[in-house]
Amino acid sequence: MRLDKLETPCLILDRVKLAANIAALHARLKRLGVNLRPHGKTAKxxxxxxxxxxxxxxxxxxxxxxxxxxxxxxxxxxxVYAVGIAPVKLDRIAALIKKGARLSVILDSLAQARSLAKRARMHNILIPALIELDCDGHRSGITADDPLLVEIGRFLHTNAHTALAGVLTHAGESYNCRSIDAIRALADTERDTAVHCAAKLHRHDLPCPAVSVGSTPTANFARDLSGVTEVRAGVFMFYDLVMAGLGVCALEDIAVSVLGSVIGHQPKRGWIITDAGWMALSRDRGTTSQAIDQGYGRVGDITGVPLGDLIVTGANQEHGIVARRAGSTTPGPHLAVGDMLRILPNHACATGAMHDRYHVVDGGLEIVDVWPRINGW
Ligand SMILES: Cc1ncc(COP(=O)(O)O)c(C=O)c1O
Known part of the structure; x- marks a missing residue:
């Protein structure tokens, strides 16, 4: 079946671009001598x-x-379940470990470590945990100078039902960097924070097998990852307009898009109406603060070739308003009702979450497979 036979809106994944994005990061990290631990949250x-x-x-x-x-x-x-552990989730964690999963959790407080130990003892299992570090003030984690690091480390290491699996940090602020140099500098800080904390644990005779860092921007621009054991990255598989705006990828690298149909026009306003609203695109507006604001997504033709300066300027639940970007001098193309559009997402993880499957293509218009997505919690 070809894309033009699909009911819109739906999600398209280009496997050729996906494979190239994956190969490029693998090659880069191999040169830096560090493993990739891919993040399953983008593709699900x-x-x-x-x-x-x-x-x-x-x-x-x-x-x-x-x-x-x-x-x-x-x-x-x-x-590695890389969201700070909540006590209410520990029975599901225990069930997976009993089935044979080598599952680790992350935490940044003694309260979490204690509840972990208590529940692990009840289940008579051992649950490994990594200590989450804050390298950039983005959200959670303990800072490198916090004495809590060693306290939590000692607790995890000495308790019979927990293990200290290492340290983990995520440079989430890389999404707000204004230049490649700033991303490079943040990649250094991300590495330094993790390596410094691992050394501190070692100085206190505590183990630190995993020294885990990662975000797609820092993974792409880190120059030296000495002391790091693994890099976590997720969005690099698909890329998106936020990553293109940061200079982390090119528009042509974006592997995922939303297929929508033209459902009407408002000629006096220069609008084209599509059935890809925010239920298909998400409400993510991650490019608002970037040099080029892409609205709710950049619009291309069914083959994915961008259509001038067309973006989705407005989004209702099941309607998208397609218009030329403000200030554009490029004339808009003529599009008829029923014409199909490929819309590039601002944030691939958020747009993906609006869909239950991928229609997979190999660069062309033929659908070669349909892959499910595992949304929800
Ligand atoms: C803890 C953690 N590690 C790694 C990542 C991967 O980041 P990215 O999607 O930028 O590759 C994320 C993303 O949110 C994260 O929360």
């Missing part, structure tokens, strides 16, 4: 993760227990 699909693991039996990162359970069912055993 096993076929993509299998490609991202480059068919090695490596480990992955997840952001929900639903992802952890789903990837484990597909044979991926080594999993």
């Amino acid at each position: 699909n096993y076929d993509v993760l299998r490609m991202a693991l480059a068919d090695q039996a490596g480990g992955i990162t997840v952001s929900t227990l639903k992802e952890a359970e789903y990837y484990f069912e597909h044979g991926i055993v080594d999993i």
